[in-house]
Amino acid sequence: MTAPEPAAPPRRGRGRPGHDQAAVLRTAVALFNRRGYDATSIGDLAAELGVTKSAIYHHFASKEDLLRLALDDALDELTAVVSAAVSDADGASARDRLREVLRRSVEVLAAHQPAVTLLLRVRGNTPTEVEAVKRRRWLDDQLAGLVRDAAAEGALRDDISPDLVSRLLFGMVNSLVEWYRPEGAHDAATVADAIASIAFDGLVRR
Amino acid sequence: MTAPEPAAPPRRGRGRPGHDQAAVLRTAVALFNRRGYDATSIGDLAAELGVTKSAIYHHFASKEDLLRLALDDALDELTAVVSAAVSDADGASARDRLREVLRRSVEVLAAHQPAVTLLLRVRGNTPTEVEAVKRRRWLDDQLAGLVRDAAAEGALRDDISPDLVSRLLFGMVNSLVEWYRPEGAHDAATVADAIASIAFDGLVRR
Structure with a gap:
């Protein structure tokens, strides 16, 4: 599936809200849709975004949180x-x-x-x-x-x-x-x- | 997804046709639907059926064949x-x-x-x-x-x-x-x- 529209910005999660957090969530949803939730890891998401796993955990407690x-x-x-x-x-x-x-x-x-x-x-x-x-x-x-x-x-x-x-x-x-x-x-x-x-x-x- | 109806028996594949082959294919389809094709391995399928991987390869050349x-x-x-x-x-x-x-x-x-x-x-x-x-x-x-x-x-x-x-x-x-x-x-x-x-x-x- 393509992900032509951004998801709404998250209303919860750790760390300061802002562009980074929304972009992580948007990319996570696109990956979950493409590969399946079970088959997608936080490592996969970090690789897709070109950031470290800890950069993701700064905003979100877990994959299930996303x-x-x-x-x-x-x-x-x-x-x-x-x-x-x-x-x-x-x-x-x-x-x-x-x-x-x-x-x-x-x-x-x-x-x-x-x-x-x-x-x-x-x-x-x-x-x-x-x-x-x-x-x-x-x-x-x-x-x-x-x-x-x-x-x-x-x-x-x-x-x-x-x-x-x-x-x-x-x-x-x-x-x-x-x-x-x-x-x-x-x-x-x-x-x-x-x-x-x-x-x-x-x-x-x- | 549940898999309430058996898939039709395969018309191709290695080995003799028969109940075993149809049962393997039926279980594979149910697993692919439940977990996703990419996330399902021949090992998962063998475990689900309670047989060895080589028993599956007796009937089917590959996961993609299924x-x-x-x-x-x-x-x-x-x-x-x-x-x-x-x-x-x-x-x-x-x-x-x-x-x-x-x-x-x-x-x-x-x-x-x-x-x-x-x-x-x-x-x-x-x-x-x-x-x-x-x-x-x-x-x-x-x-x-x-x-x-x-x-x-x-x-x-x-x-x-x-x-x-x-x-x-x-x-x-x-x-x-x-x-x-x-x-x-x-x-x-x-x-x-x-x-x-x-x-x-x-x-x-x-």
Whole structure:
């Protein structure tokens, strides 16, 4: 995977914050995505950056610390988007909130592609991975609930299980990590509109 | 990833064919998916199977040989499905052939889930991976062409780029490797129908 967008700067970690720390995290995420987290060592990361291992440990306590910061970056963004969608504070219909969460999820994936790529590949051995998988499952459950609410409103066809609809819609969104390129032919807003159009109205010309 | 379905038996490799050879390949694919191809050694595979390394080399020339057999298994199936769809030998419309290739792709993913999972994660360092990426790209190009043909027939809405439609539809199909479980609530035929219904007609109740 390429890493076309910088990850957000870390919000925790040892030592003074600044460019160095963000650059280390960004490179770590790119390496984890390219080689796998388990197969990447702090030594590999130091070699890639052309610095000593102790220069990395100045900023980060451990490899797992780097993983946690990257996964939290993706999860915090996605959690904010999903929490807003499942709250009906503004009185919007579940159908409109579902359309909005599809659109905003695409924006998060496009803006945080390396961190979300890492998140989607996590399988869960370390405590950090177990926690991330738990947070992902919470997101999936909330989204499935929102699809159920939209179906219960009578807005959606009822011949496909809401759980399956949720899997497929967010499968379409998540596929962005595999093929979306910020410098490519389609910007995030165009992709978001395409997903919402296909999902709600389908491809057939009417 | 779990490996709920056995990969198809290998069609090449050294030594006599039979149960042992298929079991070695199946276990290799599961390990590659769990740990990553680069991070898995023939020693790891031997330990997982409880046999010696030379027992593995009796059947397979190298680790890359195992990778090639697994990727060919997935690619041969997908190539057959896509080739049938892009040939209009039976005079079916591009729209009907697109619907059919969606359906049959789901069947291949469900029946060959471990091998397709491996294929979708290939990044391309070894000659085997480079070749697999090339074959995947051919499949993607054929599918994008089929979507273009269906749009040109006037059957599909023309406000979304056919390339983007193709990415999103097969993003939805490919997401199965992440969440589909043969023992789960939805069988492959149900999933295939759901994808075709969402893709063509959308979720909105009419």
